[in-house]
Amino acid sequence: MENHLLPIIHFTEEVMSRGEGSYVYDTEGKKYLDLNSGQFCVALGHSNEEVMSKIFEKAGKIVHTASNIYTDEVAECSNKLNKLSGEMDAYSILLSTGSEAVEFCMRFSKFLKGRDGVVCFDRGYHGLTLGSQTITFGGKFAKPHIDNIATVPVPVTEEEAEASAEELGKLLATGQYASVILEPIVSVGGMLYPPEKWFSLLRKVCDDNDTLLIFDESQTGFGRTGEWFAYQAFHTVPDMVVLAKSVGLGFPVSVAMFRKELVPDETYRMSHYSSHQNDSFAAAIINTGIEYIEKHDVLAGVKVRGDLFLEKLKALEEKNEHIKDARGHGLMLGCELYYEGVEDYRPLYAKLYDRMMKNGVIIQGTNGGHTLRFLPDYLLEEEDMDLAVETLDRVLNEL
């Protein structure tokens, strides 16, 4: 379709015009199963009628105020997040994107500790603004860099977890670092699931060295693991949490959450101004999401649906030689592609993506096309999982 969009990405031929539940429809009316919930954002499905009518009813009252004025909706949202955060007893600011909330946490960790450095992990993704890009993949692709960033490997085994924590301990002992930031489940970096033990090791290392621990839960947060926050699934309380994607139900909303003890007594010490902070509309979206998830017991459903989808992916792995290492936690699943002799999976993945699309299923690869990831909406039905797995089985064999 003719357009004047900046060509910053390779767009698909198909142009969408409508979404409903787990499906999107193109301008010709053809339907596609969206296995990645619109870049992992539409957690409750595309244009969920109950959700949208509530959000727009609230938007009809008020959308925005000045940065120093808040609404009852915003206060309620902060109270709801505080209650859900449990032991963290969190104070929140509502922002717009994951990168913005990451930058916010980085900036305030430096401010609170009076130190410049931040430690990240080698396969972590945290966004593409200046600061967040410098801690994405250890800043490998960042131009320009910000200073004082150190990188430690993400572990997958228990032994690697010990080594990773030890290396971190040595870095933090230099006294240069304000914070350590990680993704509890590493998504873009290849669907890596660090052992639970790692989180408590990191907590201890950070405590021993008076350094703040930040969980970037842009993908894992707001229910995707079957808990409100992944830190609850991994039994480690961080100092700051970033929420994005699912928390906005498809709208540009993010949150930076801080453990209560970090919040300075003096008003204005943590000043921050942006055109979109603590917007009433953002709060209306989050409040609606929380109410819907609680009313329909969605978190329990995420666990059941996640286990079922994983079972089906494992059955596919048994049956189809091109799938290996199916894995997952809640509705955050992945597997590896395997074709004998192939080293660069990019061209093969591009073909797979196109053929799946032609067959009405939208997938997403990462890790140079080697890894497939599935982060569907929280209400994905079993018949849709079957459609996904059957289509994948057929198309993989045709490649």
Ligand SMILES: Cc1ncc(COP(=O)(O)O)c(C=O)c1O
């Ligand atoms: C873990 C993580 N952090 C941060 C971001 C950046 O979020 P945004 O693209 O909304 O800036 C992403 C986006 O994919 C992400 O997955």
